[in-house]
Amino acid sequence: MCIALDMDIQKINKRHYIATDMFYRISLGLSSKLLKYDNGIIYLEVTLSKKWTKNYNATAAELAYSWKSSHPELCKALGCKVFIVDLREDTNKQFLQDSGINTQYDAYKGVMFRKNYMN
Secondary structure: OOOOOOOOHHHHHHHHHHHHHHHHHHHHOEEEEEEEEEOOEEEEEEEEOOOOOOOHHHHHHHHHHHHHHHOHHHOOOOEEEEEEEEOOOOHHHHHHHHOOOOOOOOEEEEEEOOOOOOO
């Protein structure tokens, strides 16, 4: 059952961090956070580290569906925009991230949740 609830981005991110993101960070080298939810679109920032081996498309799809299915507030989402920061190659970018400095995104991906929705 899908219930529309008030959006508290900080609260959703905290719940996600505890329930899901901790596993992804430690075991797989991937972290994500919700940036916003607007007009049925989920906006995620995803950070990849050296442990993560999947490509950008697979990463975007996996995280988009994970967020949608894990959080009742997002269950009616039509799609997801994923902003990817790839730390696997650039050691300087890793240093900046660790210092709390935002870096440029390496990729932007979109995921539509319903097939044939735009037809």
